[in-house]
Amino acid sequence: MSRALAGAPTGPVEVPDQVYALVGDAPFVADPPVRAVWRNEDGGTTFVAPVHGLYVKWAPAGTPLDLAAEAERLRWAAAYTSVPPVVQHGGDDEGSWLVTRAVPGRSAVDPVWLARPLDAVRAVGWGLRALHDALPVADCPFTWSVDERLARVADRDAARRLGPPPPVDRLVVCHGDPCVPNTLLDDAGEWVAHVDLGRLGVADRWADLAVATWSTEWNYGPGYEEALLEAYGIDPDPERTAYYRALWDLG
Structure with a gap:
Protein backbone atom coordinates (compact mmCIF):
# COMPACT_ATOMS: atom_id res chain seq x y z
CA MET A 1 0.00 0.00 0.00
CA SER A 2 1.23 3.51 -0.73
CA ARG A 3 -0.16 6.69 0.71
CA ALA A 4 0.47 10.40 0.98
CA LEU A 5 -0.46 11.28 4.53
CA ALA A 6 1.83 14.24 5.03
CA GLY A 7 4.46 16.19 3.19
CA ALA A 8 5.88 19.48 2.08
CA PRO A 9 3.23 21.88 0.71
CA THR A 10 3.06 21.93 -3.07
CA GLY A 11 1.72 25.47 -3.35
CA PRO A 12 1.58 28.77 -1.49
CA VAL A 13 0.50 28.64 2.15
CA GLU A 14 -0.74 31.71 3.99
CA VAL A 15 1.17 32.30 7.22
CA PRO A 16 -1.20 33.02 10.15
CA ASP A 17 -0.64 36.33 11.90
CA GLN A 18 -0.07 34.42 15.14
CA VAL A 19 2.94 32.67 13.60
CA TYR A 20 4.51 35.98 12.60
CA ALA A 21 3.89 37.28 16.11
CA LEU A 22 5.51 34.22 17.70
CA VAL A 23 8.77 34.69 15.81
CA GLY A 24 8.79 38.46 16.21
CA ASP A 25 8.29 39.36 12.55
CA ALA A 26 5.66 41.13 10.56
CA PRO A 27 4.96 39.82 7.06
CA PHE A 28 6.92 42.65 5.46
CA VAL A 29 9.89 42.34 7.84
CA ALA A 30 10.80 38.68 7.70
CA ASP A 31 13.86 38.10 5.50
CA PRO A 32 14.10 35.32 4.53
CA PRO A 33 10.34 34.99 4.94
CA VAL A 34 8.57 32.67 7.28
CA ARG A 35 7.45 29.77 5.13
CA ALA A 36 5.54 26.51 5.41
CA VAL A 37 7.70 23.39 5.25
CA TRP A 38 5.32 20.57 6.23
CA ARG A 39 1.63 19.73 6.39
CA ASN A 40 0.33 16.72 8.26
CA GLU A 41 -2.77 14.61 7.81
CA ASP A 42 -4.48 16.17 10.84
CA GLY A 43 -4.56 19.68 9.41
CA GLY A 44 -1.51 21.14 11.10
CA THR A 45 1.27 23.06 9.38
CA THR A 46 4.89 23.54 10.36
CA PHE A 47 6.52 26.87 9.52
CA VAL A 48 10.18 27.79 9.63
CA ALA A 49 11.64 31.21 10.40
CA PRO A 50 15.25 30.69 9.27
CA VAL A 51 16.54 34.06 10.39
CA HIS A 52 15.50 33.20 13.96
CA GLY A 53 16.35 29.51 13.88
CA LEU A 54 12.80 28.63 14.93
CA TYR A 55 10.09 26.24 13.83
CA VAL A 56 6.42 26.85 14.61
CA LYS A 57 3.85 24.08 14.53
CA TRP A 58 0.43 25.59 14.01
CA ALA A 59 -2.83 23.69 14.56
CA PRO A 60 -6.00 25.61 13.60
CA ALA A 61 -8.85 25.41 16.08
CA GLY A 62 -10.83 22.21 15.59
CA THR A 63 -7.93 20.02 14.48
CA PRO A 64 -7.10 17.02 16.68
CA LEU A 65 -3.43 17.86 17.19
CA ASP A 66 -2.43 18.14 20.86
CA LEU A 67 0.62 20.37 20.74
CA ALA A 68 0.71 20.76 24.52
CA ALA A 69 1.16 16.98 24.78
CA GLU A 70 3.98 17.14 22.26
CA ALA A 71 5.69 19.94 24.18
CA GLU A 72 5.53 17.86 27.36
CA ARG A 73 7.04 14.83 25.62
CA LEU A 74 9.79 16.83 23.96
CA ARG A 75 10.84 18.33 27.27
CA TRP A 76 10.96 14.89 28.88
CA ALA A 77 12.84 13.22 26.02
CA ALA A 78 15.40 16.04 25.79
CA ALA A 79 17.10 14.73 28.93
CA TYR A 80 18.02 11.50 27.13
CA THR A 81 18.26 12.10 23.39
CA SER A 82 18.46 14.76 20.68
CA VAL A 83 15.13 16.47 20.01
CA PRO A 84 14.14 20.06 19.17
CA PRO A 85 14.29 22.29 22.29
CA VAL A 86 10.89 23.73 23.21
CA VAL A 87 10.72 27.53 23.27
CA GLN A 88 7.03 27.92 24.07
CA HIS A 89 3.57 26.53 23.39
CA GLY A 90 0.08 27.88 23.82
CA GLY A 91 -3.19 28.60 22.10
CA ASP A 92 -6.06 31.01 21.52
CA ASP A 93 -9.42 31.01 19.76
CA GLU A 94 -7.71 30.65 16.37
CA GLY A 95 -5.57 27.63 17.16
CA SER A 96 -2.61 26.29 19.10
CA TRP A 97 1.13 26.46 18.55
CA LEU A 98 4.43 24.88 19.49
CA VAL A 99 7.65 26.82 18.95
CA THR A 100 10.95 24.91 18.92
CA ARG A 101 14.54 25.74 18.13
CA ALA A 102 16.02 24.31 14.96
CA VAL A 103 18.42 21.38 15.33
CA PRO A 104 21.09 20.54 12.76
CA GLY A 105 20.21 18.07 10.05
Whole structure:
Protein backbone atom coordinates (compact mmCIF):
# COMPACT_ATOMS: atom_id res chain seq x y z
CA MET A 1 0.00 0.00 0.00
CA SER A 2 1.23 3.51 -0.73
CA ARG A 3 -0.16 6.69 0.71
CA ALA A 4 0.47 10.40 0.98
CA LEU A 5 -0.46 11.28 4.53
CA ALA A 6 1.83 14.24 5.03
CA GLY A 7 4.46 16.19 3.19
CA ALA A 8 5.88 19.48 2.08
CA PRO A 9 3.23 21.88 0.71
CA THR A 10 3.06 21.93 -3.07
CA GLY A 11 1.72 25.47 -3.35
CA PRO A 12 1.58 28.77 -1.49
CA VAL A 13 0.50 28.64 2.15
CA GLU A 14 -0.74 31.71 3.99
CA VAL A 15 1.17 32.30 7.22
CA PRO A 16 -1.20 33.02 10.15
CA ASP A 17 -0.64 36.33 11.90
CA GLN A 18 -0.07 34.42 15.14
CA VAL A 19 2.94 32.67 13.60
CA TYR A 20 4.51 35.98 12.60
CA ALA A 21 3.89 37.28 16.11
CA LEU A 22 5.51 34.22 17.70
CA VAL A 23 8.77 34.69 15.81
CA GLY A 24 8.79 38.46 16.21
CA ASP A 25 8.29 39.36 12.55
CA ALA A 26 5.66 41.13 10.56
CA PRO A 27 4.96 39.82 7.06
CA PHE A 28 6.92 42.65 5.46
CA VAL A 29 9.89 42.34 7.84
CA ALA A 30 10.80 38.68 7.70
CA ASP A 31 13.86 38.10 5.50
CA PRO A 32 14.10 35.32 4.53
CA PRO A 33 10.34 34.99 4.94
CA VAL A 34 8.57 32.67 7.28
CA ARG A 35 7.45 29.77 5.13
CA ALA A 36 5.54 26.51 5.41
CA VAL A 37 7.70 23.39 5.25
CA TRP A 38 5.32 20.57 6.23
CA ARG A 39 1.63 19.73 6.39
CA ASN A 40 0.33 16.72 8.26
CA GLU A 41 -2.77 14.61 7.81
CA ASP A 42 -4.48 16.17 10.84
CA GLY A 43 -4.56 19.68 9.41
CA GLY A 44 -1.51 21.14 11.10
CA THR A 45 1.27 23.06 9.38
CA THR A 46 4.89 23.54 10.36
CA PHE A 47 6.52 26.87 9.52
CA VAL A 48 10.18 27.79 9.63
CA ALA A 49 11.64 31.21 10.40
CA PRO A 50 15.25 30.69 9.27
CA VAL A 51 16.54 34.06 10.39
CA HIS A 52 15.50 33.20 13.96
CA GLY A 53 16.35 29.51 13.88
CA LEU A 54 12.80 28.63 14.93
CA TYR A 55 10.09 26.24 13.83
CA VAL A 56 6.42 26.85 14.61
CA LYS A 57 3.85 24.08 14.53
CA TRP A 58 0.43 25.59 14.01
CA ALA A 59 -2.83 23.69 14.56
CA PRO A 60 -6.00 25.61 13.60
CA ALA A 61 -8.85 25.41 16.08
CA GLY A 62 -10.83 22.21 15.59
CA THR A 63 -7.93 20.02 14.48
CA PRO A 64 -7.10 17.02 16.68
CA LEU A 65 -3.43 17.86 17.19
CA ASP A 66 -2.43 18.14 20.86
CA LEU A 67 0.62 20.37 20.74
CA ALA A 68 0.71 20.76 24.52
CA ALA A 69 1.16 16.98 24.78
CA GLU A 70 3.98 17.14 22.26
CA ALA A 71 5.69 19.94 24.18
CA GLU A 72 5.53 17.86 27.36
CA ARG A 73 7.04 14.83 25.62
CA LEU A 74 9.79 16.83 23.96
CA ARG A 75 10.84 18.33 27.27
CA TRP A 76 10.96 14.89 28.88
CA ALA A 77 12.84 13.22 26.02
CA ALA A 78 15.40 16.04 25.79
CA ALA A 79 17.10 14.73 28.93
CA TYR A 80 18.02 11.50 27.13
CA THR A 81 18.26 12.10 23.39
CA SER A 82 18.46 14.76 20.68
CA VAL A 83 15.13 16.47 20.01
CA PRO A 84 14.14 20.06 19.17
CA PRO A 85 14.29 22.29 22.29
CA VAL A 86 10.89 23.73 23.21
CA VAL A 87 10.72 27.53 23.27
CA GLN A 88 7.03 27.92 24.07
CA HIS A 89 3.57 26.53 23.39
CA GLY A 90 0.08 27.88 23.82
CA GLY A 91 -3.19 28.60 22.10
CA ASP A 92 -6.06 31.01 21.52
CA ASP A 93 -9.42 31.01 19.76
CA GLU A 94 -7.71 30.65 16.37
CA GLY A 95 -5.57 27.63 17.16
CA SER A 96 -2.61 26.29 19.10
CA TRP A 97 1.13 26.46 18.55
CA LEU A 98 4.43 24.88 19.49
CA VAL A 99 7.65 26.82 18.95
CA THR A 100 10.95 24.91 18.92
CA ARG A 101 14.54 25.74 18.13
CA ALA A 102 16.02 24.31 14.96
CA VAL A 103 18.42 21.38 15.33
CA PRO A 104 21.09 20.54 12.76
CA GLY A 105 20.21 18.07 10.05
CA ARG A 106 17.86 17.36 7.17
CA SER A 107 14.75 15.22 7.17
CA ALA A 108 15.31 11.74 5.80
CA VAL A 109 13.00 12.71 2.92
CA ASP A 110 15.01 15.78 1.94
CA PRO A 111 15.87 15.57 -1.78
CA VAL A 112 19.47 14.77 -0.82
CA TRP A 113 18.28 11.58 0.87
CA LEU A 114 15.54 10.71 -1.58
CA ALA A 115 18.41 10.34 -4.04
CA ARG A 116 20.24 8.03 -1.58
CA PRO A 117 17.42 5.97 -0.10
CA LEU A 118 19.48 3.03 1.14
CA ASP A 119 21.78 5.31 3.13
CA ALA A 120 18.77 7.15 4.54
CA VAL A 121 16.93 3.96 5.51
CA ARG A 122 19.95 2.58 7.34
CA ALA A 123 20.34 5.83 9.26
CA VAL A 124 16.67 5.76 10.22
CA GLY A 125 17.08 2.21 11.52
CA TRP A 126 20.14 3.13 13.56
CA GLY A 127 18.39 6.21 14.88
CA LEU A 128 15.28 4.33 15.93
CA ARG A 129 17.36 1.75 17.79
CA ALA A 130 19.31 4.53 19.50
CA LEU A 131 16.06 6.19 20.56
CA HIS A 132 14.65 2.95 21.96
CA ASP A 133 17.87 2.22 23.85
CA ALA A 134 18.21 5.74 25.27
CA LEU A 135 14.74 6.48 26.63
CA PRO A 136 14.11 4.84 30.03
CA VAL A 137 10.90 2.83 30.18
CA ALA A 138 10.76 2.84 33.97
CA ASP A 139 10.88 6.64 34.13
CA CYS A 140 8.55 7.39 31.22
CA PRO A 141 5.26 8.99 32.28
CA PHE A 142 3.62 8.41 28.88
CA THR A 143 2.07 5.33 27.32
CA TRP A 144 1.19 4.32 23.77
CA SER A 145 -0.32 0.97 24.65
CA VAL A 146 -2.66 -1.03 22.45
CA ASP A 147 -5.53 -0.61 24.92
CA GLU A 148 -5.07 3.14 25.06
CA ARG A 149 -4.96 3.45 21.28
CA LEU A 150 -7.97 1.20 20.74
CA ALA A 151 -9.99 3.22 23.24
CA ARG A 152 -9.68 6.23 20.91
CA VAL A 153 -10.81 4.39 17.77
CA ALA A 154 -14.20 5.67 16.65
CA ASP A 155 -15.09 2.52 14.69
CA ARG A 156 -15.70 0.09 17.55
CA ASP A 157 -16.48 -2.81 15.23
CA ALA A 158 -13.13 -2.40 13.49
CA ALA A 159 -11.38 -2.22 16.84
CA ARG A 160 -12.98 -5.50 17.91
CA ARG A 161 -12.11 -7.21 14.63
CA LEU A 162 -8.44 -6.41 15.14
CA GLY A 163 -8.30 -8.98 17.92
CA PRO A 164 -5.78 -9.31 20.73
CA PRO A 165 -2.22 -8.09 20.17
CA PRO A 166 0.71 -10.49 19.85
CA PRO A 167 2.78 -11.01 23.01
CA VAL A 168 5.08 -8.09 23.70
CA ASP A 169 8.54 -8.55 22.21
CA ARG A 170 10.25 -5.73 24.14
CA LEU A 171 8.76 -2.72 25.85
CA VAL A 172 10.48 0.53 24.90
CA VAL A 173 9.60 4.19 24.85
CA CYS A 174 8.27 4.38 21.30
CA HIS A 175 8.51 7.42 19.06
CA GLY A 176 4.81 7.13 18.23
CA ASP A 177 5.11 8.52 14.70
CA PRO A 178 8.23 6.75 13.41
CA CYS A 179 7.68 7.49 9.72
CA VAL A 180 11.00 8.19 8.03
CA PRO A 181 10.52 11.99 7.62
CA ASN A 182 10.74 12.31 11.41
CA THR A 183 14.41 11.34 11.59
CA LEU A 184 16.97 14.06 10.87
CA LEU A 185 20.30 13.18 9.26
CA ASP A 186 23.57 15.06 8.98
CA ASP A 187 25.49 15.50 5.74
CA ALA A 188 27.47 12.33 6.43
CA GLY A 189 24.29 10.27 6.62
CA GLU A 190 24.23 9.79 10.40
CA TRP A 191 21.03 10.29 12.36
CA VAL A 192 21.19 13.38 14.56
CA ALA A 193 17.69 13.94 16.03
CA HIS A 194 14.05 12.93 16.06
CA VAL A 195 11.06 15.22 15.61
CA ASP A 196 7.24 15.01 15.92
CA LEU A 197 7.05 13.21 19.26
CA GLY A 198 3.42 14.00 20.06
CA ARG A 199 2.55 10.31 20.58
CA LEU A 200 5.71 9.22 22.38
CA GLY A 201 5.04 6.56 25.01
CA VAL A 202 5.76 3.07 26.27
CA ALA A 203 4.76 0.23 23.94
CA ASP A 204 6.12 -2.83 22.20
CA ARG A 205 8.97 -1.77 19.92
CA TRP A 206 7.11 -3.31 16.98
CA ALA A 207 4.52 -0.55 17.27
CA ASP A 208 7.31 1.68 15.93
CA LEU A 209 9.10 -0.82 13.72
CA ALA A 210 6.00 -1.91 11.82
CA VAL A 211 5.24 1.66 10.79
CA ALA A 212 8.84 2.78 10.24
CA THR A 213 9.40 -0.05 7.77
CA TRP A 214 6.05 0.59 6.11
CA SER A 215 6.90 4.23 5.63
CA THR A 216 10.02 3.35 3.65
CA GLU A 217 7.69 2.13 0.90
CA TRP A 218 5.56 5.29 1.05
CA ASN A 219 8.59 7.54 0.79
CA TYR A 220 11.23 5.61 -1.19
CA GLY A 221 9.39 2.78 -2.89
CA PRO A 222 9.53 -0.97 -2.28
CA GLY A 223 12.61 -2.91 -1.24
CA TYR A 224 13.96 -1.09 1.82
CA GLU A 225 12.15 -2.64 4.78
CA GLU A 226 14.76 -5.30 5.51
CA ALA A 227 17.56 -2.74 5.33
CA LEU A 228 15.91 -0.72 8.10
CA LEU A 229 15.45 -3.80 10.27
CA GLU A 230 19.03 -4.90 9.66
CA ALA A 231 20.32 -1.48 10.70
CA TYR A 232 18.10 -1.58 13.79
CA GLY A 233 19.45 -5.05 14.58
CA ILE A 234 16.38 -7.26 14.44
CA ASP A 235 14.88 -9.96 12.22
CA PRO A 236 11.55 -9.46 10.47
CA ASP A 237 8.45 -10.38 12.46
CA PRO A 238 5.50 -10.72 10.07
CA GLU A 239 2.88 -11.29 12.80
CA ARG A 240 3.72 -8.23 14.86
CA THR A 241 4.25 -6.14 11.75
CA ALA A 242 0.81 -7.01 10.38
CA TYR A 243 -0.91 -6.33 13.71
CA TYR A 244 0.67 -2.94 14.37
CA ARG A 245 0.12 -1.79 10.80
CA ALA A 246 -3.55 -2.69 11.10
CA LEU A 247 -3.72 -0.79 14.40
CA TRP A 248 -2.04 2.22 12.79
CA ASP A 249 -4.65 2.18 10.02
CA LEU A 250 -7.41 2.44 12.62
CA GLY A 251 -6.01 5.82 13.61
